[in-house]
Amino acid sequence: MERNNRASSEPLDTDTIRLAQGNGGILTKKLINDVFKNTANKELDLLHDAASVTFAGPFLSMTTDSFVVSPYTFPGGNVGALSIYGTVNDLAVVGATPRYISTAFIIEEGFSMTALKEVVHKMHQAAVETNVSIITGDTKVVPKGFGGGVYINTTGVGDSQETPIWDTSLIRPGDHVLVSGSVGDHGACVLLAREDYGLHGQLKSDCASVFPLVNAIRDLEGVRFVRDPTRGGLSVLLHDVATETGFNIELIENNIPVRPEVASVCDILGFDPFVLACEGRVIAIVSPDISSEVLTHWRGIKNGENAQHIGVISKNTDLKGRVSIITPMGGRRFMSELEDEPLPRIC
């Protein structure tokens, strides 16, 4: 896999990340102090190899994600904000309260220091907003041509009183499928933000914390399953549920909120909005008797205003584990499953 050894440019202007800033020595320390130290990270332990904190438990939830989105900045956020929301959301949907986050940067030689600071700035803002502490980190610099600007891994831990709170095994025929808002915004926005397409629009990423949405329904009896439709979008999430339960899912296309801008971008670029990532939405599968209660809760919360009941769980002896869509004309089609499409670096 080794490429020809390209000479490093190692420019001397101070706005450009240099290889030597990743060697672990004086320049690495300076980079960390200049860029990553921030009053928002009160517990960030720069001196030790690991940070130590008290932990309530009794259960610990842990999640990890590398964010390799291209471009690193887009309307509504950047990779720094996304890396916090993504990890907070993965903890929220298993019923945990997000607490501590680690961040690890892989920066490509030549990346702009100004851009890096902007990424870190939005990361810190998102951490403050979501009430998590960034307690430990790592910084690597890779040579030009061996990275993609900046890649960020965030790993989060949260605590919970019981586990698992929700599971596909709790799902029953007749349950309702709810979504907290429009789907595909993040994916469509990132596709559009790629200069390659030469398109510009009003689209904004939906990236945000779903913790308030999840927390609002955490103690309701009858919530079966909660998940955020990220990579692979609504389609991958619902196909997972159908496969795991053996039940079918019937969606009403008219009820699935898709912004007109997202629909247009998808039409033009040939993508299905149902396979595009959301980064601030949540799907809940709930017993029919609490369905309207959940929607009322959600619609009263920021980012939940457009919550919808989009479908039901059904049992059919002939077909098993299928996701179908009732079209606006009353027809029925199977939801396309994400197979061979290369949709890289959306998140």
Add this chain to the structure above:
Amino acid sequence: MERNNRASSEPLDTDTIRLAQGNGGILTKKLINDVFKNTANKELDLLHDAASVTFAGPFLSMTTDSFVVSPYTFPGGNVGALSIYGTVNDLAVVGATPRYISTAFIIEEGFSMTALKEVVHKMHQAAVETNVSIITGDTKVVPKGFGGGVYINTTGVGDSQETPIWDTSLIRPGDHVLVSGSVGDHGACVLLAREDYGLHGQLKSDCASVFPLVNAIRDLEGVRFVRDPTRGGLSVLLHDVATETGFNIELIENNIPVRPEVASVCDILGFDPFVLACEGRVIAIVSPDISSEVLTHWRGIKNGENAQHIGVISKNTDLKGRVSIITPMGGRRFMSELEDEPLPRIC
């Protein structure tokens, strides 16, 4: 930062990682099932966005590292093994017992599936050996030219009864500086393994868990500070200590174990073995009265056979925070500090 949009090769042979394997759909699931599922990871939770486990506490230690070593495989290990040992070691040196690990892979399109399986195999071996559970993971595929074969982030959590156990603030003049074995092996081995140099030798990486070494002295009164000299080697670690304490460190060059092969490689390539990474060594700074007890403990443990007393902490009213070396001829020089050298992708 966006490069020209290169066409993806997307070859069809099954030994090559393809972009679509990172889209979050069916092919991603197949990749995860084929490569990452393993009986060694009993608690690996593939179905949820976060894994939930019981956690003893009362203190939680957390550490993160991205491993971007090039080449990804080298005598004595590969990036998979290294990613476990590195994270286990960072937890061990703060006095925690390593428990749970997350692993996040950024794979470059075109990387070999066989190589990936070998990386994961050694990762699982190291996890079993060090008694940690890999409980959650993430897999991203980036286009050719936007990665370096395979990059792995591991984040680890451990528990401890008290925190911090050791700290530079406990260090006193007269304390002894001990090392558990030869320095620079890993760094020299990786430099040599790069085909670029056309050199081949008997060198092996020292990559291993330091938990047994740390655990053996954890309850001794008089241990002030424990750390593993990874990126930046002995030099960065000791300069950190000198700067933080304001004391000087005086090393006896003859006592610092450097393998003859490492010394030769450094001579030929022009590197200082004291700035090269170790991945299985530990430095302890201890009160003089327990110095021989620590060495006896270490020398009775695998990878501690060549433990040495290499220097002392001293106080000097003229000089502060300096690291000096008494040479074999009785002279004195300051240890060189790692500044501007681009030494990327050693770990």
